[in-house]
């Protein structure tokens with residue numbers, strides 16, 4: 001069996017020696033984010049917001065606003081070290097689909113996701129308790145973050161009832177009734193032995209009116225308090241989740257409410273739920289300044305290269321998304337723009353039938369070092385299971401390297417130029433980011 005290094009409570013340290021200068025002259029006209037957003041414009045907007053707040057009576061304290069912009073940090077779980085900003089592969093039911101834990105670890109990942117909703121239904125807490133948690137059950141030597149399942153309840157359960165107490169729904173596996181409350185979700189995650197627990201929240205639908213989004217956010221904040229008070233001696237780190245729909249004022253209120261509860265980190269939830277990308281950037285830019293600078297910031301459910309780049313640029317430390325692994329299993333992988341300006345490659349296309357080159361000649365991954373596009377296309381057309389593993393390895397390696405190069409760029413003498421270079425090499429024209 002895999003041996004497990006000693007783990008302890010997650011500790012985040014921001015690299016305080018690092019501070020990025022404002023973009024030099026000339027960068028004002030350079031689009032750094034999707035849509036019309038430019039980082040220099042964003043900074044000016046934040047300065048204006050701060051000035052308005054400090055001159056308004058019912059406004060929060062000026063200290064409520066943190067500096068925006070990319071940052072470097074580390075998350076430590078005992079001997080396990082994760083450099084941030086980082087992407088986290090998703091292993092919903094205790095497996096990053098198509099990969100072994102060794103594959104995931106070999107790429108470089110040390111922190112992956114599990115999902116409380118799914119793991120609670122199957123294999124269930126009794127089995128996980130017997131095995132002493134999910135790490136040992138699945139043979140994963142790294143750290144685990146578990147999503148609370150609020151999003152899955154809203155999106156998957158056909159018959160559900162939501163009230164102040166929590167949410168009840170029919171188990172899609174056997175029809176039985178399941179109830180999740182803020183407190184019970186903490187207990188389930190204690191049994192999973194998560195290194196980072198997410199609180200149960202209500203995922204606000206999109207679109208929602210200001211009143212709807214406010215009521216939903218306020219309930220999530222009451223639930224967050226109950227989750228915080230429901231911790232046990234087994235609970236490790238716990239993150240609160242900022243909600244508030246597409247409304248900057250509600251996002252700010254939500255972040256303030258969570259700051260009072262002193263979570264070990266804060267997440268931004270309820271984005272990437274169907275809104276345009278530029279709208280997501282706008283809401284994120286309005287939210288980040290209200291998150292504590294000395295705690296990790298996690299943008300949930302986001303994982304395309306342009307989203308990772310823009311999110312990290314705005315000061316997000318952690319990301320997760322099923323899309324990169326799901327797309328890989330469907331035959332679409334991310335590639336660097338030198339390979340295809342769109343940033344994507346469809347393996348099944350007939351053009352690859354005789355291609356002897358790898359998916360991405362500049363890629364270090366196992367797949368690109370050993371296999372041709374022609375072979376991968378053959379596996380895909382023949383519906384051989386191996387293709388799922390090989391394509392997933394490639395896409396997860398590319399996202400790992402994008403984040404590593406982003407971090408490296410920040411340490412260069414000319415970080416802005418280096419960041420633009422990373423963006424040009426990883427963000428393709430299939431993303432709206434490249435069209436501006």
Ligand SMILES: [Zn+2]
Nearest residue numbers: 363365368394
């Ligand atoms: Zn590769």
